[in-house]
Amino acid sequence: MDTYDLVVIGSGPAGEKGAAQATYFGKRVALVERASHVGGAGINTGTVPSKTLRETALYFSGLKQRGLYGVDYSLKTELTVRNFMYREPELVRGLRAVVERNLERHGIGLVRGTAVFEDLHTEPDPRGAPCARTHPPHATTVPE
Numbered sequence: 359m360d361t362y363d364l365v366v367i368g369s370g371p372a373g374e375k376g377a378a379q380a381t382y383f384g385k386r387v388a389l390v391e392r393a394s395h396v397g398g399a400g401i402n403t404g405t406v407p408s409k410t411l412r413e414t415a416l417y418f419s420g421l422k423q424r425g426l427y428g429v430d431y432s433l434k435t436e437l438t439v440r441n442f443m444y445r446e447p448e449l450v451r452g453l454r455a456v457v458e459r460n461l462e463r464h465g466i467g468l469v470r471g472t473a474v475f476e477d478l479h480t481e482p483d484p485r486g487a488p489c490a491r492t493h494p495p496h497a498t499t500v501p502e
């Protein structure tokens with residue numbers, strides 16, 4: 359069983375950056391993610407999807423082009439939901455890959471599963487004593 363100096367729960371912006379930062383200090387780090395994709399709300403459900411859709415809406419409306427250059431811009435008449443949604447999943451996929459590469463580059467062990475603490479009183483122990491385990495038990499990769 360692998361042991362780590364630090365087990366980070368969640369691969370959102372906070373978890374990813376925190377885990378990477380710890381490796382700069384020579385720590386052996388594992389990161390546990392329960393969702394099917396890394397990136398947390400920032401990449402998968404929040405910031406990136408919402409801002410990409412906003413940019414797409416602004417682009418198709420021609421608002422920015424008109425404002426900046428005073429050009430005549432007409433809305434594409436046969437615009438479909440597929441056109442509208444095209445860029446968002448592409449971007450999200452690309453950014454998930456960036457997070458995965460970042461974890462790999464820093465040698466951070468990515469563990470798939472839901473992290474739970476043993477109990478209310480068991481805190482992470484840097485010497486590798488009981489600290490946290492993933493659930494279900496077969497996914498456990500942190501010390502017992």
Ligand SMILES: Cc1cc2nc3c(=O)[nH]c(=O)nc-3n(C[C@H](O)[C@H](O)[C@H](O)COP(=O)(O)OP(=O)(O)OC[C@H]3O[C@@H](n4cnc5c(N)ncnc54)[C@H](O)[C@@H]3O)c2cc1C
Nearest residue numbers: 368369370371372373391392393398399400404405472473
């Ligand atoms: C619709 C929307 C739009 C937003 N727009 C912006 C914006 O424009 N600008 C901005 O700065 N912020 C924005 N935010 C906020 C931003 O997304 C969050 O502040 C940011 O994602 C928080 O990062 P985090 O790493 O703390 O948590 P999260 O991104 O929530 O990541 C937490 C991760 O931990 C995992 N996790 C949780 N518990 C466990 C467990 N027990 N075991 C294993 N994994 C676990 C989750 O699956 C998730 O992947 C937006 C949020 C939403 C919802």
